[in-house]
Amino acid sequence: MKISIFFFSILIITMFQNVKIFPQNNNAYNFDSDSAYKYLKSQTDMGVRNYGSEGHTKVQEFIKSEIKKMDYDVNTHKFKAPYIPRRNGENIYAFLKGRSDKYIVITSHYDTRSVAEKDPSFIKRKEPIIGANDGGSSTAVLLELMRTLKQKEGKLPYSVAFVFFDLEDDGGIYNKDTYDYSDPLRTDWIQGSIKFVEDDIIPKNKIYFGILLDLVGAKDAIFKYESYSYQKFNGLYNYIWQAAKSLGYNKYFEASHWGAIVDDHYPFVYRDIPFIDIIGMGYKYHHTHEDTIDKIDKKTLEVVGNLVEHIVENPPNIKNIIK
Numbered sequence: 001m002k003i004s005i006f007f008f009s010i011l012i013i014t015m016f017q018n019v020k021i022f023p024q025n026n027n028a029y030n031f032d033s034d035s036a037y038k039y040l041k042s043q044t045d046m047g048v049r050n051y052g053s054e055g056h057t058k059v060q061e062f063i064k065s066e067i068k069k070m071d072y073d074v075n076t077h078k079f080k081a082p083y084i085p086r087r088n089g090e091n092i093y094a095f096l097k098g099r100s101d102k103y104i105v106i107t108s109h110y111d112t113r114s115v116a117e118k119d120p121s122f123i124k125r126k127e128p129i130i131g132a133n134d135g136g137s138s139t140a141v142l143l144e145l146m147r148t149l150k151q152k153e154g155k156l157p158y159s160v161a162f163v164f165f166d167l168e169d170d171g172g173i174y175n176k177d178t179y180d181y182s183d184p185l186r187t188d189w190i191q192g193s194i195k196f197v198e199d200d201i202i203p204k205n206k207i208y209f210g211i212l213l214d215l216v217g218a219k220d221a222i223f224k225y226e227s228y229s230y231q232k233f234n235g236l237y238n239y240i241w242q243a244a245k246s247l248g249y250n251k252y253f254e255a256s257h258w259g260a261i262v263d264d265h266y267p268f269v270y271r272d273i274p275f276i277d278i279i280g281m282g283y284k285y286h287h288t289h290e291d292t293i294d295k296i297d298k299k300t301l302e303v304v305g306n307l308v309e310h311i312v313e314n315p316p317n318i319k320n321i322i323k
């Protein structure tokens with residue numbers, strides 16, 4: 001993802017409103033952080049998973065075979081990368097039926113970055129990263145949520161769509177000089193989500209709201225608002241942050257802003273589809289070779305997993321919280 005700051009000036013911060021009281025007991029959740037951690041380790045054991053690597057093919061096969069084992073129908077969306085030449089990506093997605101045919105969309109990117117431009121060692125900056133937190137953690141949480149929520153098929157208030165995006169994380173490498181960074185939809189980041197929305201894989205009127213997970217595994221991670229989304233959908237952000245508070249997760253969720261970040265939620269936000277980004281920016285090892293599994297804390301995976309599961313089971317009334 002890519003950060004820009006020009007959006008700050010037009011942000012209007014509103015106070016919490018329409019807040020619901022949540023049950024305090026989170027034992028009811030089935031999200032298992034040991035299982036999530038195993039999904040993560042399976043990925044890092046494959047090595048680097050950037051485009052064109054052996055690990056990239058392996059992780060695609062892994063996601064498909066795991067979700068098939070869970071008894072989901074596997075769907076793929078093959079696409080030509082819009083802003084990186086000669087690349088073909090593959091988004092992987094699946095659906096879970098709920099009582100309404102509208103979808104809560106939960107997403108992650110599964111590719112890892114081809115370079116480590118922030119690595120302290122200059123000579124290793126052109127090598128791909130392992131991406132335990134960046135790519136691995138959110139993919140692991142998404143898989144574990146799929147496993148957990150499958151047991152509640154047909155009983156959840158809304159249907160759920162799970163989407164694993166490809167080609168999120170190779171921006172700013174290949175054609176730096178030739179294009180216009182001022183338009184967040186003409187970018188070489190987030191190729192998979194740009195095409196997913198453009199090709200209307202899930203029609204806009206079928207999406208109730210969405211949650212993107214990114215960098216959700218670091219010890220003592222902090223999650224703050226992403227400003228593009230907050231500017232349009234502060235009610236959704238406030239509802240979810242309030243839910244986090246009610247579950248005792250205040251320490252992880254701060255009611256302040258990271259700034260404007262171009263991430264896989266952005267193409268949805270641009271089309272006025274309510275979509276937030278739960279993102280642990282401020283990760284010390286971001287885009288370095290130190291983004292390895294020893295930096296991951298099961299507790300963070302669990303906090304995010306429990307929260308998203310809670311939201312899927314207790315979704316907001318979107319009409320009431322979004323103007």
Ligand SMILES: [Zn+2]
Pocket residue numbers: 001113134169287
């Ligand atoms: Zn990244």
